[in-house]
Structure formats: structure tokens, C-alpha cells
Amino acid sequence: MERAMSRSSIRPLILLFVALVPAGGCSQVPRPQPVEVNLLAVNDFHGHIQPTRFSHRNATGEQLSLKAGGIGALSGLLAEMRARDPELLFVGGGDLIGGSPPLSAMWADEPSLRALDLLDMRLSVVGNHELDQGREELLRQVRGGCRSPRPDRACRFESVHPGIGFTYIAANLVDRRSGEQLFPAYRIERVRGARIAFVGAVLEDVDTQLSRQSMQGLRTLDEAQAINAQVPTLLAQGVDTIVAVVHQGGATPEAYDQPDCRQLSGPIVEIVRRLDPRIKVVLSGHTHQGYLCRVGEVLVTQAGSYGRLATHLTLRIDPHRHRLLEAEARNLLVDPSRYAPSAEIGALQQAVERRSQAVLGRPLARLAVREVPQAYDDAGESPMGNLIADAQLAATAHLGAQVALTNPGGIRAGLVLEPGQAEVSYGQVASTQPFNNSLTIVTLRGAQLRELLEQQWQQDGFRPLQPSASFSYSWDPGRPGGRHIVADSLRIDGRPVRDGDLYRITVNSFMAGGGDKLSVLAEATERLDTGLNDLEALIDYLQARDRAGSPAGHSLAAGRIRRLEDGRPEE
The missing domain is CATH 3.90.780.10 (5'-Nucleotidase, C-terminal domain)
Structure with a gap:
């Protein structure tokens, strides 16, 4: 029978074992590597199913005019981008409906909402025009159903409006009596292991953009304060970056595709300056301008209007340190001559045009x-x-x-x-x-x-x-x-x-x-x-x-x- 080992002879073996085993256990857990997350954002779409005229100056100063936008070209652009990145997120900056041309408005904007669903939009902030017909009609459009203040338009394109699959968000739109938010303040998306929180706010003075009847029972809070109030909750949930989606904007004399422009002015600038410093990206809207600006360290973008531009953002995120490392943006021209419609969207557009022609073509x-x-x-x-x-x-x-x-x-x-x-x-x-x-x-x-x-x-x-x-x-x-x-x-x-x-x-x-x-x-x-x-x-x-x-x-x-x-x- 072998003699038991002495304590002095065991100690060197223990030290050798400790030296050979990695810290944290028998196998080392690799740290998450930085990941890239792609977004495509549109704002102020206003039910523009068809392309409309877009004028701009090119790099040489020449004035150009062409038709741009429409759900067909937008579907083609998304298909091309998703072929490169299937996890791309499609998001909205408000006013997706309301103030729409009759091709959408005569059907209570239901075909436009259907198109955005088919394009797999994930979320949008509430804009002022979403509230044109009041809270009950917007809730119907979101949740589905046919009880509407516009019975001559609602559920006329399809016999039943099923509601929408994407989420409207607004941290500062609250019920006047209860103080509760009408829609969720934020939505969290997970892409390649990174958790991105989108926090929404409609312009605080939305009541000046709407009739008293449309705002009945609702009030708004300060945009920056409402967004900042969500930050502790989001950090406690372990989000890696926070994107503010604000239906308010500004303007700049710089070109719509000028990177890192520095001449942005308007209400959005003061809002951005008061945001929590952990918010480094703001998607804006409302002013129908195209820009890719910096306000301090914050990237502030807007994609014009009517779907004629779309903002492509690339976020480089470190999930290990819960940090946004870099954010880049481009404003892309949604050109129907370049982007062919998907079969599903093309069929929807043809159906809307065919059924509307008798009235609209008169x-x-x-x-x-x-x-x-x-x-x-x-x-x-x-x-x-x-x-x-x-x-x-x-x-x-x-x-x-x-x-x-x-x-x-x-x-x-x-x-x-x-x-x-x-x-x-x-x-x-x-x-x-x-x-x-x-x-x-x-x-x-x-x-x-x-x-x-x-x-x-x-x-x-x-x-x-x-x-x-x-x-x-x-x-x-x-x-x-x-x-x-x-x-x-x-x-x-x-x-x-x-x-x-x-x-x-x-x-x-x-x-x-x-x-x-x-x-x-x-x-x-x-x-x-x-x-x-x-x-x-x-x-x-x-x-x-x-x-x-x-x-x-x-x-x-x-x-x-x-x-x-x-x-x-x-x-």
C-alpha cells in the first residue's frame, strides 16, 4: 500500500494545476467582439405610395429633378440592403401617415400601413400627423378594427383592418387624466448579441400642429426630459446603446448627403444638447429636411420626406462594455429607376392604384x-x-x-x-x-x-x-x-x-x-x-x-x- 503524500509534496502540484487552468474555470469564455448593426430610417412618409418629384443640387452645384420614393423603390432598396445584411432594422421617424395624398387617404391610410408591415418596419415614433384624426382613430389603425370616425374610408380597402405589426413609441405623449403613456416609451431590438434601445418623443408643442379635438385627452412632456427619464431603466436592462427617435427637426444649408455637417439649426439642436450624454445617435423628423449632422458628439440625421430619401446608419457596438464605438450615416436617394419593387409590394401598389383610379383620375x-x-x-x-x-x-x-x-x-x-x-x-x-x-x-x-x-x-x-x-x-x-x-x-x-x-x-x-x-x-x-x-x-x-x-x-x-x-x- 502506497504511503500518503505529505502536505509539503502536495503544495507544488496544486500551484502547477492553478497555473495551467485559465481564470474563471476549466475553459475560458471569449469576450463578445464588437458588432455592426445596420439601420434604415425614413420619416414623414405621409402615405406616399407613389414616387414624387425631388429636386436637389449635385456635387457640382447643378440643379437636378427626378421622381423618387414610393413603396416600390423603397422595397427594392430594402431588398438590396438585406441581401448584404439580413438583420438590418427598418425604423420610422414619425408622420408615416396623415397629411397623405388621396391614393392613401381615401382608404384611411390602411394601404400605407400594410406596405410598411410588408417591409418589416420594426418601430416608429409617433408624429403629429398620426394624431390628425385623434387618439381613438390612431389606436384603431394600430390595433385593428373598423370602428372609425371615418366610416366612409375605414375598412374600405380590405373588409377588415388587421392592425399593424410594428410598434409606435413615444415617451412624452401621455393621457391627460391618468398621466400614463399612450404608447410604449421605447423598444429594444437585439442584433448579433447587441441590444439597441430606441426611445421615442413627439414634438412637445404638438398641440400647435393639431386641432383641439385631435389632442383631446392628451398632453405632451418635454422631449429631452422624457427621453432621459428612460435611461436608468434601459441601463438596468443591460442595453448596449440608446438611439433617440424624435419627431422634431431642424434645417441646414448643407447638402442632404453631406457627412458630419455642422450648421444644423432649429428646435432639434436644443433638444439634443439636453439629452443624456450616453445617447449618441438621434433620428429626427418633422421639418422635411435631409441632413447628416453632428451636434457636439451626437450624430443627428433626417431623411427628408415622402420616402424620397432613406438614412442608412451603421452602428459599431461593443456588447462587452455596453458601448457604442462608432456611428456612421448616409442619406440614400430612393430612385425608382434603380430599385425595382418586390413582387408583394408591387402587387399591393397596383391594387391600390387600380381601385382608386375611378375616383382619382376624374x-x-x-x-x-x-x-x-x-x-x-x-x-x-x-x-x-x-x-x-x-x-x-x-x-x-x-x-x-x-x-x-x-x-x-x-x-x-x-x-x-x-x-x-x-x-x-x-x-x-x-x-x-x-x-x-x-x-x-x-x-x-x-x-x-x-x-x-x-x-x-x-x-x-x-x-x-x-x-x-x-x-x-x-x-x-x-x-x-x-x-x-x-x-x-x-x-x-x-x-x-x-x-x-x-x-x-x-x-x-x-x-x-x-x-x-x-x-x-x-x-x-x-x-x-x-x-x-x-x-x-x-x-x-x-x-x-x-x-x-x-x-x-x-x-x-x-x-x-x-x-x-x-x-x-x-x-
């Missing part, structure tokens, strides 16, 4: 020109704005209206006659004003009218109201805020506007309630809801002018707004 009236542009000149005047304001005054003059003013946000497109087209169609006209507003006549003193014009200058820039032919004025860009309008320049039917006199002004119902921060209109003590629809007023005007042998519309703005140059007096 010819209405001739125009005086081949194109009435939506674009604004240096003074802030638009040919399409002129046309709409003239139509609204024509509809309400018999009720005593002297002037009509319409807001630029209510004008969604211009009018263009395609080659061989003699008359503009119902679908084209309906695309210009999709909000179904009624016309309201308010009474303002001359001083209030001038104050209203001063409210065109807001935090996010100059938002020029479009006047009817009966009204004109001048403004001076060299003057300080609150004094831009040249006081004695206001004219109604060629006569000076006097501060103490009363004037009857036609506006749409959204403006009449103080929408777009036009508080002067909400304070008007005399108002008449005419019950007249803004779109019907435009159609009636176009047809009446055509019947009279003088079709409406101009290629250039009419010069009703005059901008003084360099502060020089008027001639």
Missing part, C-alpha cells in the same frame, strides 16, 4: 399654365398658395370676407399637368389639401392683422401665410423680431389698413383655432364657421374659372408679398 378643369408650383420665392410667396387663397376668398366673399390667408403647412403639393394631360384630375387637386378643413371667417382689427403677420416668424423659421389677391404687404429682413412688417404697407383692395378698423379674414379651421402658433386668430372674438370645405372651395374655383374661359393658376408668385432688400425703403 378630370376637373383646365389650368392657365402647365404647372402651378408649390415652391416659395424669396419673399415667401407661392403660386399654389396664391391659387388656394384666391379660391377660399371666392368661396366666402358673399359672407363678407375681404381677405383669405392660408398656412404653408396646409399646402402639400403643387399642380402639374403631365404630357398629354389637358385637365387637372381630382387626385391631383386633392393632393394639395388633404386635411379636410372647413373655412372660418374671423374679424380682426388692423393692428391684430399686423400682429398675425409677425407670428409668421417662429423658432423653426419663417412660415409665410399665403394671401389672396385682395391683400398685400411688405416686410424687412433687417428688422428685429416682432418688427419685420412694414407698418404702413398693408393694403386691402388697394386701401391702407388702419389699426383700429375691423376686417373680416378667411382662414382654415386649423388656423382659426390657433394652429401653427397663430395665437392672434384664436383670440378673435367674432368668428363664423362657414361649413365650407377647403378642398371643395378649390375645386369649385378651378371649375368656375374654366367655365368662364379664364382658367386659373400662374407659374410665378403674384407679388402680393414684398421683401425689402438690405433694409432699404420701398421705392
Whole structure:
């Protein structure tokens, strides 16, 4: 029998064993290696199933114009990107629906939601236009069903609306009574072992973008504070990086595809500066701009509007240290000539177009020109704005209206006659004003009218109201805020506007309630809801002018707004 080993002889063997065995056990667990996560983001899609005109300057400064966007090209782009990375995440920056052209709006935007589901969208922040029809309609669109304030549109494309498969998020949209969030504050996605949290926020002053009825029972919180409040919970869940998705934006003079631009301005900048420093990427929206900017160390992107651009982000993440190492972004042009639609999306688009054609293709009236542009000149005047304001005054003059003013946000497109087209169609006209507003006549003193014009200058820039032919004025860009309008320049039917006199002004119902921060209109003590629809007023005007042998519309703005140059007096 062998003699037992002494303690002194055992000790060297133990040390040898410890030296040979890796720390942590019998087999070393490898650390997770950094991974790349790809995202594709769109914002302000607004139900644009078909491509629309997109103008931009190329690297040499040449102005280019082409049709871009649409669900077909978007599906082709996604298919190409997913062939390279099957785990790519498709996300939205809000306003995916609402303010839509009639091809989507006439079906309560259900075909657009169906398309986004087929494209495997994972999440989107709530935008202001998602709430155009109020909370109950949005909840129906999300959850499914047919009980709708729009029974003439809901469940007409398909007999049952099944709801959507992606998640709407908004940390700062809460029930006014309970204080609870209407939608989840965030969604966490797992890709290649990395956990990415997306936290959403709609613009805090969303109530200025909607009617009082649409915001009934809801309120919003500060965007940055609401997002920051989610950070401790997310870190406790072990997320590796946090992406803020904010339906608020800015603008920059730099090109839509300029990497790391540094001239971003607007409300989104202040929001980003107040975010938790652990948030390094912000997807923005609302302002319909394309940019790839840096605000300090934070990458802030936006993909224009209507699906004509899409932002491709690549996040390099270290799951071991729960850290974002690097973030890069590109804005891609969604070009239908390059990206062919998938079979499923192509079939959906054809079905929508076929079923809509009988209504939307109906010819209405001739125009005086081949194109009435939506674009604004240096003074802030638009040919399409002129046309709409003239139509609204024509509809309400018999009720005593002297002037009509319409807001630029209510004008969604211009009018263009395609080659061989003699008359503009119902679908084209309906695309210009999709909000179904009624016309309201308010009474303002001359001083209030001038104050209203001063409210065109807001935090996010100059938002020029479009006047009817009966009204004109001048403004001076060299003057300080609150004094831009040249006081004695206001004219109604060629006569000076006097501060103490009363004037009857036609506006749409959204403006009449103080929408777009036009508080002067909400304070008007005399108002008449005419019950007249803004779109019907435009159609009636176009047809009446055509019947009279003088079709409406101009290629250039009419010069009703005059901008003084360099502060020089008027001639």
C-alpha cells in the first residue's frame, strides 16, 4: 500500500494545476467582439405610395429633378440592403401617415400601413400627423378594427383592418387624466448579441400642429426630459446603446448627403444638447429636411420626406462594455429607376392604384399654365398658395370676407399637368389639401392683422401665410423680431389698413383655432364657421374659372408679398 503524500509534496502540484487552468474555470469564455448593426430610417412618409418629384443640387452645384420614393423603390432598396445584411432594422421617424395624398387617404391610410408591415418596419415614433384624426382613430389603425370616425374610408380597402405589426413609441405623449403613456416609451431590438434601445418623443408643442379635438385627452412632456427619464431603466436592462427617435427637426444649408455637417439649426439642436450624454445617435423628423449632422458628439440625421430619401446608419457596438464605438450615416436617394419593387409590394401598389383610379383620375378643369408650383420665392410667396387663397376668398366673399390667408403647412403639393394631360384630375387637386378643413371667417382689427403677420416668424423659421389677391404687404429682413412688417404697407383692395378698423379674414379651421402658433386668430372674438370645405372651395374655383374661359393658376408668385432688400425703403 502506497504511503500518503505529505502536505509539503502536495503544495507544488496544486500551484502547477492553478497555473495551467485559465481564470474563471476549466475553459475560458471569449469576450463578445464588437458588432455592426445596420439601420434604415425614413420619416414623414405621409402615405406616399407613389414616387414624387425631388429636386436637389449635385456635387457640382447643378440643379437636378427626378421622381423618387414610393413603396416600390423603397422595397427594392430594402431588398438590396438585406441581401448584404439580413438583420438590418427598418425604423420610422414619425408622420408615416396623415397629411397623405388621396391614393392613401381615401382608404384611411390602411394601404400605407400594410406596405410598411410588408417591409418589416420594426418601430416608429409617433408624429403629429398620426394624431390628425385623434387618439381613438390612431389606436384603431394600430390595433385593428373598423370602428372609425371615418366610416366612409375605414375598412374600405380590405373588409377588415388587421392592425399593424410594428410598434409606435413615444415617451412624452401621455393621457391627460391618468398621466400614463399612450404608447410604449421605447423598444429594444437585439442584433448579433447587441441590444439597441430606441426611445421615442413627439414634438412637445404638438398641440400647435393639431386641432383641439385631435389632442383631446392628451398632453405632451418635454422631449429631452422624457427621453432621459428612460435611461436608468434601459441601463438596468443591460442595453448596449440608446438611439433617440424624435419627431422634431431642424434645417441646414448643407447638402442632404453631406457627412458630419455642422450648421444644423432649429428646435432639434436644443433638444439634443439636453439629452443624456450616453445617447449618441438621434433620428429626427418633422421639418422635411435631409441632413447628416453632428451636434457636439451626437450624430443627428433626417431623411427628408415622402420616402424620397432613406438614412442608412451603421452602428459599431461593443456588447462587452455596453458601448457604442462608432456611428456612421448616409442619406440614400430612393430612385425608382434603380430599385425595382418586390413582387408583394408591387402587387399591393397596383391594387391600390387600380381601385382608386375611378375616383382619382376624374378630370376637373383646365389650368392657365402647365404647372402651378408649390415652391416659395424669396419673399415667401407661392403660386399654389396664391391659387388656394384666391379660391377660399371666392368661396366666402358673399359672407363678407375681404381677405383669405392660408398656412404653408396646409399646402402639400403643387399642380402639374403631365404630357398629354389637358385637365387637372381630382387626385391631383386633392393632393394639395388633404386635411379636410372647413373655412372660418374671423374679424380682426388692423393692428391684430399686423400682429398675425409677425407670428409668421417662429423658432423653426419663417412660415409665410399665403394671401389672396385682395391683400398685400411688405416686410424687412433687417428688422428685429416682432418688427419685420412694414407698418404702413398693408393694403386691402388697394386701401391702407388702419389699426383700429375691423376686417373680416378667411382662414382654415386649423388656423382659426390657433394652429401653427397663430395665437392672434384664436383670440378673435367674432368668428363664423362657414361649413365650407377647403378642398371643395378649390375645386369649385378651378371649375368656375374654366367655365368662364379664364382658367386659373400662374407659374410665378403674384407679388402680393414684398421683401425689402438690405433694409432699404420701398421705392
